[in-house]
Amino acid sequence: MSEILDKAKQWLTPTFDSETQQEIQELITSNATDLADRFYKDMEFGTGGMRGIMGAGTNRINKYTLGRATQGLSNYLIENVKKEQLSVVIAYDCRHNSKKFAKIVSDVFSANNIKVFLFEDLRATPELSFAVRHLDCDAGIVLTASHNPPEYNGYKVYWADGGQIVPPHDGGIIGNVNALDFSEIKFEANEALIETVGKEVDDAFIEGAVKNGSLSEKIDRKNLKIVFTSLHGTSIVSVPDALAKAGYTDVHIVEEQRAPDGDFPTVKSPNPEEPEALKLATDLANKIGADIVIGTDPDCDRLGVAVRDTNGNMKLMNGNQTMVVMTEFLLKKWKEAGKINGNQFVGSTIVSTELVNKAAESYGVETKVGLTGFKWIAKMIRDHESMDFIGGGEESFGYMIGDFVRDKDAVTATLLACEVAALAKQNGSSFYEELLSIYVRNNFYKEHLISTTKKGMDGAAEIEQMLSDMRNNPLTEIDGEKVESLSDYQASNRKNLITGEVTNIDLPKSNVLIYQTANGTRIAARPSGTEPKIKFYFSVNTKLDHVKNAANIEAALDAKIQRIIKEMKLN
Numbered sequence: 211m212s213e214i215l216d217k218a219k220q221w222l223t224p225t226f227d228s229e230t231q232q233e234i235q236e237l238i239t240s241n242a243t244d245l246a247d248r249f250y251k252d253m254e255f256g257t258g259g260m261r262g263i264m265g266a267g268t269n270r271i272n273k274y275t276l277g278r279a280t281q282g283l284s285n286y287l288i289e290n291v292k293k294e295q296l297s298v299v300i301a302y303d304c305r306h307n308s309k310k311f312a313k314i315v316s317d318v319f320s321a322n323n324i325k326v327f328l329f330e331d332l333r334a335t336p337e338l339s340f341a342v343r344h345l346d347c348d349a350g351i352v353l354t355a356s357h358n359p360p361e362y363n364g365y366k367v368y369w370a371d372g373g374q375i376v377p378p379h380d381g382g383i384i385g386n387v388n389a390l391d392f393s394e395i396k397f398e399a400n401e402a403l404i405e406t407v408g409k410e411v412d413d414a415f416i417e418g419a420v421k422n423g424s425l426s427e428k429i430d431r432k433n434l435k436i437v438f439t440s441l442h443g444t445s446i447v448s449v450p451d452a453l454a455k456a457g458y459t460d461v462h463i464v465e466e467q468r469a470p471d472g473d474f475p476t477v478k479s480p481n482p483e484e485p486e487a488l489k490l491a492t493d494l495a496n497k498i499g500a501d502i503v504i505g506t507d508p509d510c511d512r513l514g515v516a517v518r519d520t521n522g523n524m525k526l527m528n529g530n531q532t533m534v535v536m537t538e539f540l541l542k543k544w545k546e547a548g549k550i551n552g553n554q555f556v557g558s559t560i561v562s563t564e565l566v567n568k569a570a571e572s573y574g575v576e577t578k579v580g581l582t583g584f585k586w587i588a589k590m591i592r593d594h595e596s597m598d599f600i601g602g603g604e605e606s607f608g609y610m611i612g613d614f615v616r617d618k619d620a621v622t623a624t625l626l627a628c629e630v631a632a633l634a635k636q637n638g639s640s641f642y643e644e645l646l647s648i649y650v651r652n653n654f655y656k657e658h659l660i661s662t663t664k665k666g667m668d669g670a671a672e673i674e675q676m677l678s679d680m681r682n683n684p685l686t687e688i689d690g691e692k693v694e695s696l697s698d699y700q701a702s703n704r705k706n707l708i709t710g711e712v713t714n715i716d717l718p719k720s721n722v723l724i725y726q727t728a729n730g731t732r733i734a735a736r737p738s739g740t741e742p743k744i745k746f747y748f749s750v751n752t753k754l755d756h757v758k759n760a761a762n763i764e765a766a767l768d769a770k771i772q773r774i775i776k777e778m779k780l781n
Contacts, residue, residue, distance in 0.1 A: 217249045221266060225393045226274065233266040247666050252388070253279070259374065261355050261364030261740045264307060271355075271363045273314055277395040279365055280315045282387030283349065284322035284396075290382065291348050291370075297325035299345050299407070301338035302353035303444045303509045304470035305363050308332070311353045315365075317399035330408040332444045332470060334510035335366070336619035337415045342372045343616075344414055345407070354509040357481040358741060360473050372616035373588025377718060415621075416452050418614045423625025424456045425543050426633050431457040434632040435500040438624075439464035439491040441480040442471040443508030448621050456625050458632075462498060464490050474508070482507055482514025483607050483659075485526045492516055492524045502631045502641065506620040511584075512607040513620040515627050517641040520757070525642065530563035530657045532627065533603030535645050537566050539630045540601045540611065541573040550574060555594065557587035557602025557610075560699070560722060561734045561747045565655040566603075569648060575600065581699070581720050582736065584608060588616040605657060605747065646757040653730075654754040656767035660746045660780055661738070673737050673744045680723050680735055689774050691727035698723055733774065748774060 221234045237245040248267025253260050253275045260279060264271045287296050298319055302308035309332075316326045327345050329338075335352050342350040350368035358364070367375045367383065375383060424431075436453065438461060440446040446468055453461050466476050467490060474480040477487045482505040485492075491503045495516070503516035503524060515532050519525040527535075537556055544550050555576045558566050567577040578594070580586030587602045591613045603609035608618030611626055631641040649655070664672045684696050684707065697704040699722040702715045722736040734747040748771045754763050775781050 214246050214249045217268060218245055220392075226266075230266045230272070230274070250667050254384075259364055259366035259740075261358065261362060263361050264363050271311075271365070273311075274392050274395070276311055276315055276365055277318050277397060278390050278392055279387055280318040280351075281322070281395045282390055283367060283383050284319055284324055285390075286379070286383045286386045287324065287348055288322065289386075293348065295325055296323075297327065297345070297347045298349045298351060299327040299329075299338065299341045299347045300351045300353075301329045301333040301335070301341070303335070303355075304332050304442060304472050305353070305355055305508065306360065306472040307363060308353045308472075311363065311365075312351075314397070315351055315353070316404050317397055318395060320400040320403040321396035321398050323400070324403065326404045327407045328404055329411075330406045332447065333412075334444050334448045334621055336511055336615045336617055336621055337411065337448065339368055339372045339615045339617040339619070340415045340418065341407070341411050342368050342370065344411060352509065356509050356511070356740070357479065357483075357507040359479065364740070368617075371588065371592050373592065374583070374585035374617060376585050376589045412448070416448065416455055419448075419452050419619070419622040419625060420456045422612045422614055423452075423622040424629055425540075425626075426629060429629070429633050430636055431628070431632050432459045434458060434502065434628060434635060435460045435462070435498065436628060437462045437464065437491050437495045437498070437500045437503045439467045439488065439503075439505045440470075440510075441477060441482065441487060441505055441508060442467050442469065442474045443480060443506060443510060444470065445506040445510035445620060446470060448510065449504070449506065449624050452621050452625055453628070456628075458628060462494060462500065464494055466490055480508050482512060483529070488514055488516060488526060492526075495524055501635060502628060504624050504627060506624070507607075510620045511618045513609075513623050513627070514607055515641070517631065519642050520646075520760070527641075527645070528657060529603070529605040529607040530565070530655070531645055532607070533558075533605075533609055534563060534565050534569060534648055534655075535630055535641060536609055536611075536623070536626050537601055537603070538569050538644070538648055539626070541570060541575060544600060545573055549598070553596070554598040554600050555590070556600050557590050559583070559586065559604040560697075560717075560724065561736065561745075562603070562605045563655050563657055563749060564730070564732075565648070565652055565751070568652045572651070581717055582606075582722070583739065584610060584618045591616065605659070643757065646754075646760050649754045649760065650757060653751045654760065654763045654767065655749060655751040656764060656771065658748040658768075658771045658775075660748075660775065661741075661743045662746075662780075663741070663743050665742045669742050673742075676744055677721060677723065677735060677737070685725055685733075685778075688725060688727055688731050688733060689770055689777065691729050691731055693725050694728045695726050696723065697726070731770075731774075733778075746778075746780060750774075
């Protein structure tokens with residue numbers, strides 16, 4: 211505790227403003243527990259950048275932790291990108307302090323003689339990714355905490371290709387940040403280097419989204435009834451315009467959730483993965499007889515899709531199901547156009563459904579599989595520039611079509627989801643029936659996610675212990691099936707638990723474990739890169755002979771997952 215107190219007292223020096231000093235002094239005097247949580251570690255870059263609770267302290271999002279990150283990035287850019295005039299573009303979402311933080315970050319860049327393009331108001335994260343290349347910038351920043359609770363904010367860093375930072379740049383930037391003292395941050399802005407941007411970039415982004423997300427020529431888009439909710443986030447400034455430009459006219463916005471609001475007053479969590487978050491939207495859909503519901507998270511990079519099942523009930527697709535349907539649709543379009551020649555690929559991640567791999571294989575297309583996070587899919591595009599990237603996604607409700615945006619993109623993905631639904635309806639089918647037909651051809655895959663929150667120092671230690679136990683005392687059976695392999699991405703190896711054979715995993719190290727049986731049952735475990743959580747991913751599959759048997763097969767797979775959860779004592 212003395213070490214934490216020493217770190218805290220450094221924030222009482224003149225380097226920090228009086229408001230910050232007062233906040234820290236009050237904690238020293240009256241709240242040792244909160245003080246410890248704020249100073250037991252420094253903010254780190256995870257799979258989605260730097261994200262945390264706002265407030266004073268090294269383990270919080272504030273003027274100084276953001277300033278230090280920006281100064282470190284500035285130093286790295288100056289050292290490694292040899293250009294006469296470096297430039298960055300900065301966007302921000304609807305969260306508390308996002309606009310203020312964006313200006314602070316702009317000030318630091320400009321103080322380091324780096325040109326800044328600052329969006330005039332809140333914008334979707336995928337537009338930031340697009341803007342990096344559109345404006346020929348060397349990096350980009352978006353101030354966002356995605357779907358985290360209202361007390362959070364964050365800082366995502368993008369490189370010149372429009373993708374989030376990956377090795378070696380992430381390590382180089384972190385090294386520069388960690389080498390800095392807070393007193394070295396240059397906060398004095400050079401206003402002449404800060405330029406406001408807006409409509410010109412918006413128009414180019416929407417045009418690109420419509421081009422990539424609307425692929426069918428003879429389609430009656432006016433016949434699809436859509437309910438859309440922005441969940442109080444940034445998508446309200448882009449998705450309705452994109453839908454209108456694409457030709458969708460029967461669009462109904464959830465008015466209670468239209469206005470951007472960092473308190474997210476109508477939901478417990480602004481997370482489109484959760485049915486409760488989309489309840490107002492599905493209620494409206496049932497009231498007006500809509501075909502599809504689209505809900506986006508606050509920074510508009512992920513989307514939830516609800517469609518009518520074979521009984522006419524609104525059903526929220528999980529991220530794996532949505533990505534499978536969209537990938538199959540893209541593959542079919544590429545095949546119809548005669549563009550598949552063995553030089554194409556789709557992207558996925560190690561915790562996403564293997565059904566995508568099977569669907570792509572049936573079209574003669576490779577699936578490249580990377581670590582969790584779209585920065586790795588963006589890296590695939592950069593590493594394989596001679597190949598055509600068709601699309602890619604991951605289980606966490608994100609998808610990317612083509613490479614005009616190098617991150618998950620709920621604007622373009624919304625258009626693609628509606629394209630699938632509109633064309634299916636026109637052909638006497640539906641989005642959900644398209645999914646069932648994929649199951650008949652490839653097996654019915656059912657996935658389930660459990661996220662367990664473990665806050666603070668004790669929580670972090672508990673998460674580490676859980677993973678250590680799974681690593682050092684591996685499961686030998688899962689629901690009566692012998693475990694065939696354990697993949698340890700931190701040790702970079704895959705061990706066959708039956709033969710003892712060990713093979714190398716050629717991916718960057720990551721604290722992820724994946725168990726797999728011969729029948730294709732999988733359990734993955736990893737700590738979240740952006741929240742104090744440990745995540746368990748379950749995947750089971752079996753043959754589906756006919757769509758009429760889908761409900762029974764799904765019930766059997768659900769029961770199997772629940773047995774596994776009980777077996778692992780996770781319920």
